[in-house]
Amino acid sequence: MLKLIDKILDSIQALGNASLGRLQALGRAGVFLLSSLMWGGPGSAGFGDLVKQIYSIGVRSLSIIIVAGFFVGMVLGLQGYTILSDFGSEAALGTMVSLTLLRELGPVVTALLFAGRAGSALTAEIGLMKATEQISAMEMMGVDPLKRIITPRLWAGFISMPILALLFSLVGIWGGAYVGINMLGVDEGAYWGNMQASVEFYDDIIKGLIKSLVFGLVVTWIAVYQGFDSIPTSEGISKATTQTVVVASLAVLGLDFVLTAIMLGSI
Amino acid sequence: MSSEEAFVSIRGMSFSRGNRLIFNNIDLDIPRGKVTAIMGPSGTGKTTLLRLIGGQILPDVGTIEVDGHNVPTLKRTQLFELRKKSMGMLFQSGALFTDLSVFDNVAFPIRLHSDLPESMVRDLVLMKLEAVGLRGARDLMPAELSGGMARRVALARSVALDPEMILYDEPFTGLDPISLGITVKLIKSLNDALSLTSVLVTHDVEEACTIADYVCLLSEGGVIGFDTPENLIENGSEQVRQFMQGKPDGPVPFHFPANDFSEDLLKGVK
Ligand SMILES: Nc1ncnc2c1ncn2[C@@H]1O[C@H](COP(=O)(O)OP(=O)(O)O)[C@@H](O)[C@H]1O
Ligand SMILES: [Mg+2]
Numbered sequence: 363m364l365k366l367i368d369k370i371l372d373s374i375q376a377l378g379n380a381s382l383g384r385l386q387a388l389g390r391a392g393v394f395l396l397s398s399l400m401w402g403g404p405g406s407a408g409f410g411d412l413v414k415q416i417y418s419i420g421v422r423s424l425s426i427i428i429v430a431g432f433f434v435g436m437v438l439g440l441q442g443y444t445i446l447s448d449f450g451s452e453a454a455l456g457t458m459v460s461l462t463l464l465r466e467l468g469p470v471v472t473a474l475l476f477a478g479r480a481g482s483a484l485t486a487e488i489g490l491m492k493a494t495e496q497i498s499a500m501e502m503m504g505v506d507p508l509k510r511i512i513t514p515r516l517w518a519g520f521i522s523m524p525i526l527a528l529l530f531s532l533v534g535i536w537g538g539a540y541v542g543i544n545m546l547g548v549d550e551g552a553y554w555g556n557m558q559a560s561v562e563f564y565d566d567i568i569k570g571l572i573k574s575l576v577f578g579l580v581v582t583w584i585a586v587y588q589g590f591d592s593i594p595t596s597e598g599i600s601k602a603t604t605q606t607v608v609v610a611s612l613a614v615l616g617l618d619f620v621l622t623a624i625m626l627g628s629i
Numbered sequence: 630m631s632s633e634e635a636f637v638s639i640r641g642m643s644f645s646r647g648n649r650l651i652f653n654n655i656d657l658d659i660p661r662g663k664v665t666a667i668m669g670p671s672g673t674g675k676t677t678l679l680r681l682i683g684g685q686i687l688p689d690v691g692t693i694e695v696d697g698h699n700v701p702t703l704k705r706t707q708l709f710e711l712r713k714k715s716m717g718m719l720f721q722s723g724a725l726f727t728d729l730s731v732f733d734n735v736a737f738p739i740r741l742h743s744d745l746p747e748s749m750v751r752d753l754v755l756m757k758l759e760a761v762g763l764r765g766a767r768d769l770m771p772a773e774l775s776g777g778m779a780r781r782v783a784l785a786r787s788v789a790l791d792p793e794m795i796l797y798d799e800p801f802t803g804l805d806p807i808s809l810g811i812t813v814k815l816i817k818s819l820n821d822a823l824s825l826t827s828v829l830v831t832h833d834v835e836e837a838c839t840i841a842d843y844v845c846l847l848s849e850g851g852v853i854g855f856d857t858p859e860n861l862i863e864n865g866s867e868q869v870r871q872f873m874q875g876k877p878d879g880p881v882p883f884h885f886p887a888n889d890f891s892e893d894l895l896k897g898v899k
Binding site: 490491494495496498499500501502503504505506 | 683685705709710711712713714716717718720721722724725726727737738741742783790
């Protein structure tokens with residue numbers, strides 16, 4: 363009996379310890395984010411550096427985003443047509459494809475791909491900088507690594523994500539049109555016309571962009587923090603990289619629910 | 630020694646990692662304008678001492694004054710200001726920025742900390758690179774350098790801002806004899822020409838004796854000797870002489886703390 367109580371107490375203690383650890387990590391990550399952003403604008407390390415980061419984070423994610431967007435759009439076209447044609451409303455295919463992409467799939471799938479493509483690369487890059495003492499060297503030169511390394515990357519992620527998500531949606535809508543119009547015979551005028559009539563600038567496009575901005579900040583934040591906080595060994599870096607993809611993907615999906623609920627006004 | 634002004638002055642400093650006490654209440658003065666070699670068996674905390682002086686880690690207790698500023702109590706901005714003005718550090722691995730060319734690596738601190746026009750930056754960088762014999766390698770990337778070359782570039786970078794003190798972490802390990810000779814001469818001439826304070830972590834007794842004005846011997850959490858190399862070799866205690874003459878047997882332990890070896894073997898697999 364006493365043994366059982368001991369065991370229960372032990373597990374409660376372990377739980378408490380683990381939660382404290384998590385909370386501490388969250389606090390550290392929060393301070394990290396604030397102090398990086400406190401260095402101010404996107405150009406705090408020079409605009410040249412920002413452009414370089416946007417290139418390596420954003421531009422080099424373009425191909426995967428465009429190809430994925432096209433496939434997702436085509437699948438939406440196929441599935442949407444099958445469902446809608448049961449009700450004789452294939453003409454609404456354009457509406458369905460575009461709203462799905464602009465409101466949900468564009469921001470969310472882009473963020474997930476971004477976490478895998480750019481997030482993991484960021485973590486590994488910064489982790490390696492730490493392991494090879496580049497970050498220490500910078501500190502010893504009296505240069506703040508948060509300002510030089512972290513701030514431009516955070517801004518680059520924040521700026522790139524909405525643009526990538528918008529491109530994803532555009533290519534997806536085009537993919538849906540390709541399947542619907544050219545392969546399944548939906549009326550071209552109906553596809554584009556219904557889409558134009560139903561997509562609202564604020565309710566659909568802007569709200570989607572707001573989601574992307576949030577995802578951009580959160581995914582990049584997780585990625586750079588994991589790199590900066592990693593244990594500077596090959597094992598530590600590989601763990602941090604995995605951690606980035608897992609945590610960032612879950613954060614995106616969870617936040618998507620919260621943001622959608624707020625935007626639809628149901629919370 | 631007492632006649633000389635200390636550039637770094639450590640008092641009552643202790644530092645531990647986990648439950649291993651790495652420094653136990655040490656006092657140490659590093660004189661201004663001299664080359665001081667820090668020596669001791671590997672794992673005694675030589676690198677740790679440099680990091681403590683540079684303010685990258687904080688001691689448990691005690692003061693570490695650099696040029697009159699107590700490093701552990703400085704605010705972040707003050708610490709960065711002090712490092713910018715007074716300290717350069719050469720890391721064991723070189724720690725070059727892998728995404729910048731040799732030229733840009735050396736130019737990095739100059740560009741960030743001065744408003745010099747690009748033509749002046751260029752002249753300065755080429756001067757520093759010429760001094761380490763790598764002016765011709767300016768367009769190479771760090772991945773294209775050998776270990777010794779990378780170390781020399783890192784050396785050029787750490788003197789780029791003409792600091793008052795340079796901390797060298799094992800600058801001689803892994804260098805070929807020529808690079809080694811160059812590095813030894815370079816450290817000595819930098820020290821004399823710019824009246825730098827140099828702190829040099831090394832294993833190399835012979836090299837240390839040729840260029841160091843003072844040798845500080847660390848072992849088991851404390852300073853076991855601080856004097857000119859000649860005095861240490863001649864008059865040091867038994868453990869000091871053991872180290873300076875490189876004898877494996879003696880009072881200085883070669884082993885990382887562990888329980889009895891035969892006991893360990895007999896325990897078998899658990
Ligand atoms: N990041 C660290 N975490 C835990 N222990 C460390 C760390 N760095 C060094 N140590 C320990 O501190 C001791 C001193 O290390 P160091 O200063 O690197 O020795 P050295 O004199 O060879 O340069 C070593 O015993 C090492 O095990
Ligand atoms: Mg060391």
